[in-house]
Amino acid sequence: LNKMLPEVVFVLGAPGAGKGTQCSLISQEFGFVHLSAGDLLREERQRPGSEYGEMIEQKIRDGQIVPVEVTCSLLHKAMQKSGKARFLIDGFPRNKDNLDGWTRVMSDKTKLLFVLFFECSQDLCTERCLGRGAAGSGRSDDNLESLKKRFNTYLNDTMHIITHYDQMGLVRKINAEVSPDKVFEDVKKAFNDIGI
Ligand code: UP5
Ligand code: MG
DSSP states (O other): OGGGSOEEEEEEESTTSSHHHHHHHHHHHHOOEEEEHHHHHHHHHHSTTOSSHHHHHHHHHTTOOOOHHHHHHHHHHHHHHHOOSEEEEETOOOSHHHHHHHHHHTTTTOEEEEEEEEEOOHHHHHHHHHHHHHTTOOOTTOSHHHHHHHHHHIIIIIHHHHHHHHHTTOEEEEEOSSOHHHHHHHHHHHHHHTTO
16 A cells, blocks of 8 residues: 555755755656745745735745645645656755644655755855855845845754654765765665665
8 A cells, every 4th residue: 555655755955955956857867756845835925816925925035934734735736736656845844843744644645765865064055045146046035144044944943854854764865065966976876775
């Protein structure tokens, strides 16, 4: 029965560590559907008639985490809509509310394969996000003030989630401070090691 469940890999790491970049490569190589929680929230923020638009924008700008009911339902809907069975969940779960909400609603409906954790220093991550902002990302959180807040949230909330999964032996830690191609070499090994 367990074999029929959709398979999930959580992809975590600091803001700018390269989660999105690596997820694109993974999805090309292994066919996983890439679902970025941040992208889904940014899309929902723009959706005409959304009751969450303003709340999402405030949270994103302040580097705070949107209540799990919103995020989890966007993820669940995107999974169902895809009709596929293997997913990269990029940038989620980020805090205890996320973890509890996912566990409540989705843990029986999915099989967690492992957690990819991209390790990258705050300085390098900040440089990358500011570079992306300067290049015209249009993201309202690619500025120094928001980045400080995003990092606080990452260190105070998200690291606990990574530790939680690490204690379960589910975390695959990857050095994300090298070039995207080099990072991807290690990422491929992580998938190969579980027979993918
Ligand atoms: N780059 C990437 N890899 C590189 C490499 N190896 N060497 C050199 N440069 C590299 O990369 C960032 C930049 O670095 C790019 O310019 C890239 O070319 C370059 P990217 O792959 O985009 O990194 P990523 O880790 O995806 O960075 P991102 O900024 O998306 O991370 P965040 O975790 O901050 O953003 P996210 O979109 O996940 O969340 C944004 C906000 O949404 C959160 O702060 C929060 O407010 C909200 N949110 C929730 O509330 N709940 C959620 O569940 C998710 C998000
Ligand atoms: Mg991203």
